Amino acid sequence: MRLGQHFLVNEETIKKFVSYVDLSIRPLIEIGGGKGNITKHLNPDIIIELDERFSNYLKNLVIADARYLPVIRGQIVSSLPYYITFDFFEEIVKLDGIKRLSLILQLDFIKKVVNEPTYISYLLNYYFKIEIKDVLPPWFFKPRPKVFSSIVIFQRIRTNTNKVNELLKCISRYRNKKIVNALELCGATNIKNKDIFNKRVRDYKPCQVLELLSLINTNYV
Known part of the structure; x- marks a missing residue:
């Protein structure tokens, strides 16, 4: 099964990524737990994973697609599969109970969100305060993507309209x-x-x- 999975494996970067998470906002929801590289440092309340092959590595697991989230509140942490990014965000703006997202995204995508006049760019800048943290090279992941990535924090500032x-x-x-x-x-x-x-x-x-x-x-x- 090919699900666009690129798992962060650089330990120093994983620890830095987890340090950006606000542990006071619960439930803490991880999307795409994989083999638990981030999970072991995060200890999330819920893990949403589509690939059932990783079920032996994860606790508090819900088998679901991140584009159709079975949760309505809390904080999301994820190295998000890049191919679902647009659909994911189009749905997430509607969930007022999701207050914060700590995400690893394709660098080109977040550059467009900041600079280009597109629907998703206007939408995200309306609903969230966006903070770009770190740029991550392909060799920090396994398998290696063909693109650079970025750690980005989204803090909700408005409710859905x-x-x-x-x-x-x-x-x-x-x-x-x-x-x-x-x-x-x-x-x-x-x-x-x-x-x-x-x-x-x-x-x-x-x-x-x-x-x-x-x-x-x-x-x-």
């Missing part, structure tokens, strides 16, 4: 259009100061998502 999610998804489809045109295409009729909207959606960096939303008469900002 479906209307915001839908608006950000729609606006992101029109990132080359002027703001006023994109907002009107997305059904936002209560737009402020149309005369100043010479900017295009792509001109707003992900960290400016509040400024983007403030162009509309909403209660979301």
Whole structure:
């Protein structure tokens, strides 16, 4: 079974990764426990693992897919399979009880989250304070991925609002259009100061998502 698994094996980095976890936020949920390389330093309350081959290595195990989490609160720690990243985050923003995530992600993905005007970038910057910690080379993992990775902390700062999610998804489809045109295409009729909207959606960096939303008469900002 190929599940995009790349397990962190560098002991010094594992200890550093675990040091970023806030042990006061419970339950502590690990996703993708594997053979327990991180687990043995973390002692999580719940481990979510899709690959049943690792069941002999792990306690408090739930066999489940991280894209459809069987938990609704707590803190998540994971060296997340890269191929599920988008689907995982699209669901996690809806779970207000998940207050913090300590994750190992593909470096290219987190660079896009910080710099590029995409739906997932706006979404994550709206719901979380994002802190990039360390860059990890491929040889810290087994099997080696073809890309560099990064340790990233996500601290929830807002509760889920479906209307915001839908608006950000729609606006992101029109990132080359002027703001006023994109907002009107997305059904936002209560737009402020149309005369100043010479900017295009792509001109707003992900960290400016509040400024983007403030162009509309909403209660979301």
